[in-house]
Amino acid sequence: MIRTSSLSPWQEWYGLGGWNLYFLFKLALLWAGYLNFHPLPNLVFACILLLPLRRPSLRKVRHWLALPVGLVLLYHDTWLPGIDSIMSQGSQVFSFTLDYWLDLLSRFINWEMLGAAFVMACLYLFLAQWLRFTPWIVLSLLWLWLVPIVGNPFQGLFAAVTAPSSSAQAPRQEPAAAEEDLALQLDQSAPPTNENLTAYLNDFYNEEIGHRVTFPTELPAQATPFDVLIINICSLAWSDVEASGLTEHPVWRHFDLRFTHFNSATSYSGPASIRLLRASCGQPSHEGLYTAAARQCLLMENLASLGFEKQVAMDHSGTFGNYLKDLNEYAGLDVSPMDRQGLPHDIASFDGEPIFRGDAVFARWAKLREQSEAARNVTFFNLIALHDGNRYVANKQIAPFKPRLKTLLDQMDHFMTELESSGRKVAVIVVPEHGAALSGDRMQMSGLRDIPSPSITQVPVGVALLGTKAKHEQTRIIDAPSSYLAISELVSRLVKGDLFGSDSIDWGQLLQGLPQTPVVSENSGAVVIEYQDKYHIRLGKGDWVPYPQ
Known part of the structure; x- marks a missing residue:
C-alpha cells in the first residue's frame, strides 16, 4: 500500500x-x-x-x-x-x-x-x-x-406477525385463593420503554406503602393455643429443588398449602430476613429496609402482643455480615438466639464458622418447648446449611449442594413427623431467603447472586397446620404472584379463628383474597421486575433491558 x-x-x-x-x-x-x-x-x-x-x-x-x-x-x-x-x-x-x-x-x-x-x-x-x-x-x-x-428500518420486514394463541400456551394451575379484581392490579398496558418501566416501579412502591395486615387486639375466647414456627432457609429456590431432583421429596406432603409463585424480592440473606420479619406491611424498596419500621409491620411483634412467646433458633452465630445485628435494628428481632453449645456439626461455612446440624437444632428447640410454660410460641428459625461454599469438617472438601439439600429435607421431614405424632399444635411456615443460583444463567455464573434473577427469588414456600382436629387433605397450590404480605395475612387469619380446635377447616374462606404482590426484586445495585409476562432488569442508574433468556 x-x-x-x-x-x-x-x-x-x-x-x-x-x-x-x-x-x-x-x-x-x-x-x-x-x-x-x-x-x-x-x-x-x-x-x-x-x-x-x-x-x-x-x-x-x-x-x-x-x-x-x-x-x-x-x-x-x-x-x-x-x-x-x-x-x-x-x-x-x-x-x-x-x-x-x-x-x-x-x-x-x-x-x-x-x-x-x-x-x-x-x-x-x-x-x-x-x-x-x-x-x-x-x-x-x-x-x-x-x-x-432512530429505530430499525428493517424491523417490519422480519418481524413475526402472529402471536401465540391462549390454546397453545402451557396450562396454568388455578390458584387455591381467589384472584383479585384486575382493576386493583398495577397497569401494565403501556409499552415496556425505559420511562414506562421506571414509572411502573415507582407506582409499585407507592402502592405498597398503603398495604397493611391487621391483627386482632386480642385472641378469640377459648381459642385453642398453637405455636408458629417460621423456618427461614438460606439458598433454596424452586430452580435448586428441580436441579437436585428433589421435587417429590416426602417433606412436601406435610404441607397444607404451597406457594409456587412466591417472590423473596431479594437474593441476599439479610434483606430477605428483614422483609420476612416486616411482612405485615407492603414491600419497601431496598433502601427502605434500612430505616426504622412501624411496630405494626413486625410480624413477631404482632404475635407477641397476643401472648406468643418469642424465640430465635439458628444453626450459626449470626455474626457474618452483621446478620443478627441488622435483624435487631431493622426488624425488631430483640431476642437472644437459642443456645447452641454442645450441638454437633458436620459442615463449616465458607468463612470457617461451624454450622450446626439442623436435626440437632430442631431437637433442642422441641426439648426447650416442652420445658416452657408458655401457652403459645412463635419461633424464627434461620438455617444456612445450604449456603454456597460450605464444606465438610472431616475432609475440608466443598460439600455438594444436592446431598446437603436432601439431608436438610430429611431432617425437616423427621421433625414435622415428630411434631405430628406428639400431638403438638403447630403452624409450620417455611419461607426460604433466596435461591442458591445452582445452575446459573447468562447473566450470572453458578453461585453468584448479585442480581435478583427470577430463578433465585422464586422460592418454595409451604404452610403446614400440624395437630388440627381436621384430617390432613391434599396440598393446595397457590399459584398467584405472592410475597411476604400473604404470609402475614395468613397468620393473622389463623389467630383470628380457632382452626386447630375445629372439626373442619373452611379452606376457601381462609384463602379467599390473599394479597397478591407483583414481581419486583431488588438488591443494592439491581432491580428485576416482571412486566407483561416478561422480566426486565436495571443495573444501578442505567436503562432497563430485557432479562436475557
Whole structure:
C-alpha cells in the first residue's frame, strides 16, 4: 500500500489491528446474550483507536494505554457485580477461605467459551490476510448505537406477525385463593420503554406503602393455643429443588398449602430476613429496609402482643455480615438466639464458622418447648446449611449442594413427623431467603447472586397446620404472584379463628383474597421486575433491558 507524503495526519489512517478481535469477541458475546453491551462507549473507544497518529511510537503508547481501558470497558459491559456492590461487601468477601476462592474461580472459567474464542481467533487471523475487518466492526458499533435512537428500518420486514394463541400456551394451575379484581392490579398496558418501566416501579412502591395486615387486639375466647414456627432457609429456590431432583421429596406432603409463585424480592440473606420479619406491611424498596419500621409491620411483634412467646433458633452465630445485628435494628428481632453449645456439626461455612446440624437444632428447640410454660410460641428459625461454599469438617472438601439439600429435607421431614405424632399444635411456615443460583444463567455464573434473577427469588414456600382436629387433605397450590404480605395475612387469619380446635377447616374462606404482590426484586445495585409476562432488569442508574433468556 502506497501512503501519501502529505504532512496532513488525517491521511494516515490505520485499521484497528488486533483490537478487531476484541470487538469481535464482544459482538459474539452480545449475540449469545452474555453482555450488557453499551454501544456508545464502545464506539467512542474504537474511534479513539482509529484516530490517525503519524509517529509509530505514539501509536504504540496509545495501544498500551488502551489495554486497561479496554479491560475496564469489558467489565462494564458484563453482568458482573459493579464496583459499588463489591466495595459494600468487601469485608465479607475477604473472609472467604482459599478453597472457596479456588472453587469460585473454577466456576468462572467457561471452557466451551474459551474454545469458541480460540476458534474465532484462528478464523480471524486466517481471514484477515484478505479481508478488512475494521469497517465492518465500526459499522456494527454504529448500528447498535443508532438503532435504539432512530429505530430499525428493517424491523417490519422480519418481524413475526402472529402471536401465540391462549390454546397453545402451557396450562396454568388455578390458584387455591381467589384472584383479585384486575382493576386493583398495577397497569401494565403501556409499552415496556425505559420511562414506562421506571414509572411502573415507582407506582409499585407507592402502592405498597398503603398495604397493611391487621391483627386482632386480642385472641378469640377459648381459642385453642398453637405455636408458629417460621423456618427461614438460606439458598433454596424452586430452580435448586428441580436441579437436585428433589421435587417429590416426602417433606412436601406435610404441607397444607404451597406457594409456587412466591417472590423473596431479594437474593441476599439479610434483606430477605428483614422483609420476612416486616411482612405485615407492603414491600419497601431496598433502601427502605434500612430505616426504622412501624411496630405494626413486625410480624413477631404482632404475635407477641397476643401472648406468643418469642424465640430465635439458628444453626450459626449470626455474626457474618452483621446478620443478627441488622435483624435487631431493622426488624425488631430483640431476642437472644437459642443456645447452641454442645450441638454437633458436620459442615463449616465458607468463612470457617461451624454450622450446626439442623436435626440437632430442631431437637433442642422441641426439648426447650416442652420445658416452657408458655401457652403459645412463635419461633424464627434461620438455617444456612445450604449456603454456597460450605464444606465438610472431616475432609475440608466443598460439600455438594444436592446431598446437603436432601439431608436438610430429611431432617425437616423427621421433625414435622415428630411434631405430628406428639400431638403438638403447630403452624409450620417455611419461607426460604433466596435461591442458591445452582445452575446459573447468562447473566450470572453458578453461585453468584448479585442480581435478583427470577430463578433465585422464586422460592418454595409451604404452610403446614400440624395437630388440627381436621384430617390432613391434599396440598393446595397457590399459584398467584405472592410475597411476604400473604404470609402475614395468613397468620393473622389463623389467630383470628380457632382452626386447630375445629372439626373442619373452611379452606376457601381462609384463602379467599390473599394479597397478591407483583414481581419486583431488588438488591443494592439491581432491580428485576416482571412486566407483561416478561422480566426486565436495571443495573444501578442505567436503562432497563430485557432479562436475557
